[in-house]
Amino acid sequence: MYCIVMMTNWLPDLQQGKGPIYVRLADQIETAITGGALPAGAKLPPQRNLAYDLGITIGTVSRAYALVHERGLVSGEVGRGTFVRDIHHAAPEANLDPVTAALVGTRLITPPPGKIRFDSTAAPDVGQGAYLQTHIAAILRDHPADIASYTRSFPDHWFAAGARWLSKGDWAPSPRDIVPTLGAHAGIMAVIAAVTSPGDKVVFEHHTYSQVSRAAGLAGRRTILVDSDGDGVIPEDFERVCAQQHPKVAFLMSSAQNPTLATLPLDRRMAIVDIARRYSVWLIEDDLYGAMSPQPLPPLAELGPERTFMVGGLSKSVAAGVRGGWVACPPHFAQRVRIAHKMMTGGMPFLLAELCARLVLSGDALRIRALCAEEIASRETLARDYLSGFDFVSHPAVPFLWLALPEPWLSGTFKNAALTEGVLIDDEDEFKAGRSEKVLHRARISFSSPQQRDEVRTGFAILRRLLENGSAGYDSVA
Numbered sequence: 001m002y003c004i005v006m007m008t009n010w011l012p013d014l015q016q017g018k019g020p021i022y023v024r025l026a027d028q029i030e031t032a033i034t035g036g037a038l039p040a041g042a043k044l045p046p047q048r049n050l051a052y053d054l055g056i057t058i059g060t061v062s063r064a065y066a067l068v069h070e071r072g073l074v075s076g077e078v079g080r081g082t083f084v085r086d087i088h089h090a091a092p093e094a095n096l097d098p099v100t101a102a103l104v105g106t107r108l109i110t111p112p113p114g115k116i117r118f119d120s121t122a123a124p125d126v127g128q129g130a131y132l133q134t135h136i137a138a139i140l141r142d143h144p145a146d147i148a149s150y151t152r153s154f155p156d157h158w159f160a161a162g163a164r165w166l167s168k169g170d171w172a173p174s175p176r177d178i179v180p181t182l183g184a185h186a187g188i189m190a191v192i193a194a195v196t197s198p199g200d201k202v203v204f205e206h207h208t209y210s211q212v213s214r215a216a217g218l219a220g221r222r223t224i225l226v227d228s229d230g231d232g233v234i235p236e237d238f239e240r241v242c243a244q245q246h247p248k249v250a251f252l253m254s255s256a257q258n259p260t261l262a263t264l265p266l267d268r269r270m271a272i273v274d275i276a277r278r279y280s281v282w283l284i285e286d287d288l289y290g291a292m293s294p295q296p297l298p299p300l301a302e303l304g305p306e307r308t309f310m311v312g313g314l315s316k317s318v319a320a321g322v323r324g325g326w327v328a329c330p331p332h333f334a335q336r337v338r339i340a341h342k343m344m345t346g347g348m349p350f351l352l353a354e355l356c357a358r359l360v361l362s363g364d365a366l367r368i369r370a371l372c373a374e375e376i377a378s379r380e381t382l383a384r385d386y387l388s389g390f391d392f393v394s395h396p397a398v399p400f401l402w403l404a405l406p407e408p409w410l411s412g413t414f415k416n417a418a419l420t421e422g423v424l425i426d427d428e429d430e431f432k433a434g435r436s437e438k439v440l441h442r443a444r445i446s447f448s449s450p451q452q453r454d455e456v457r458t459g460f461a462i463l464r465r466l467l468e469n470g471s472a473g474y475d476s477v478a
Contacts, residue, residue: 011053011054012024012028012029012054022064025061026071029044039084040086043081044081047061062199067198069220111424112419115422115424116458116462117424117450118418118446118447118459119426121316121399121400121449122448123315123319123320124379124448131367131368143354146350147351149350151347151348151349151350154348155357158180158353158356160361161357162175163178165291165314165365166287169294169298171298173301174331178328179334180324180325180353181313181327181345182323182325182352183324184315185211186344186345187337189216190344191340192219192284194336194337194340195249195282196221198221199220200247201224202222203245203250203281204224204251205225205226205232205252205257206225206433207228207433207438209258210431213251224434225436228262230262231263232254235272235275238275239275242278243279247281248281248282249282250281251286253285254269254285255287255290256289258289258400258444259428259442261394261401269298272300273303273304276307283300283307283308284309285301287299287311288311288312289316289398291312292369292376292398293397309330310328317368317372318359318369319368322355324355324356376448380394380401382447382456382457382460383401386461387460387464387467390404391403391406392445399446399447400445400446400447401444403444403445409470410441411439411443417466418463423463425443428443428444
């Protein structure tokens with residue numbers, strides 16, 4: 001513990017330093033902290049007051065405060081203000097909750113052995129190993145020198161493969177606008193890094209692929225939430241958010257949204273693109289699951305090509321162990337995203353990029369995806385049989401379902417009860433992009449990871465038994 005020292009006479013000199021004003025302000029705060037002018041426990045001036053004293057906007061001060069928070073120099077206390085941390089004597093390891101430290105989101109880093117994995121949507125095992133062995137052997141034979149070195153140049157067929165894989169309906173990106181990435185997640189974060197700065201706001205649905213919002217938060221970006229319903233993002237609320245919060249980018253899944261499986265109808269797609277244009281908001285369209293469930297609808301990238309980044313990859317429909325993906329960028333943005341991707345990941349390994357390109361261009365990726373789709377459809381049929389009578393949303397080509405829990409189940413309670421019975425599932429909190437008051441009483445049940453269908457049947461049977469006996473989830477030992 002340390003005493004709180006109220007700020008009185010410190011004021012930064014924004015004529016010093018380089019870069020945008022908010023960066024110079026953050027640097028001045030850091031210099032004052034490390035030099036002792038702002039001691040541990042000191043309270044930074046209220047943002048409105050500092051903005052007035054310096055003659056700058058509150059938004060500029062807010063971005064600076066967010067940046068020094070990202071640097072670990074200050075901590076915010078709701079209703080009290082922003083305080084300087086004791087950076088000289090901090091022992092963060094001692095303060096880690098061992099349970100929290102073992103989690104990524106709400107999932108255990110190392111799941112207990114012997115459990116049925118209904119918490120992963122990786123592509124099912126349909127014999128991909130034989131395809132991969134053939135291509136990897138050929139790459140080792142044809143490119144021994146390239147594998148032994150760093151990737152310094154990208155051959156044209158890497159971009160052609162990405163353009164082919166991301167093509168959808170009548171829309172096809174140009175190879176010159178393609179960026180090969182270390183999977184879809186890395187591609188998304190590269191886009192966020194390329195088009196935003198620390199302190200900028202990113203729009204997410206209340207329930208979505210929340211690991212992007214967590215990663216964006218680690219990079220100093222701020223999350224704001226937009227409402228959605230069974231048809232996806234509600235355009236009226238998206239416009240409200242854009243008008244009031246001034247975000248730089250929105251992360252969306254236009255088809256087979258994770259975890260709700262919502263697909264935006266055409267009128268909403270057109271409205272969202274129009275709103276993004278009017279408020280100068282970039283769009284990131286994650287099409288990992290949309291590519292598995294073809295829709296006769298134009299992607300956002302076709303409706304708004306000048307501001308939409310389309311992201312896709314191989315993890316859900318070909319092989320998750322092959323961390324391959326691509327981003328289709330608006331014209332003239334590919335180089336910017338490629339540099340951001342290299343800075344954030346260290347760059348593309350030749351073996352991976354070449355393997356992904358060969359899988360796609362040879363047609364083997366499509367063949368594997370067809371086998372995966374067949375297996376997923378069979379398992380989705382099992383889900384319909386075992387969970388008949390219960391309320392859930394599913395799609396024959398998508399490896400998860402969105403289950404509505406009957407009374408008296410709560411999402412977290414159901415997850416814990418399933419774990420006790422030997423099944424790992426995801427509660428709705430796993431998909432919350434931020435602090436949301438929306439409670440849906442749902443759980444995501446994924447069914448692509450188990451090796452055998454008998455294991456899938458066992459898992460569904462256990463879940464049905466729990467759903468039918470809700471009181472079991474509330475039994476406890478005093």
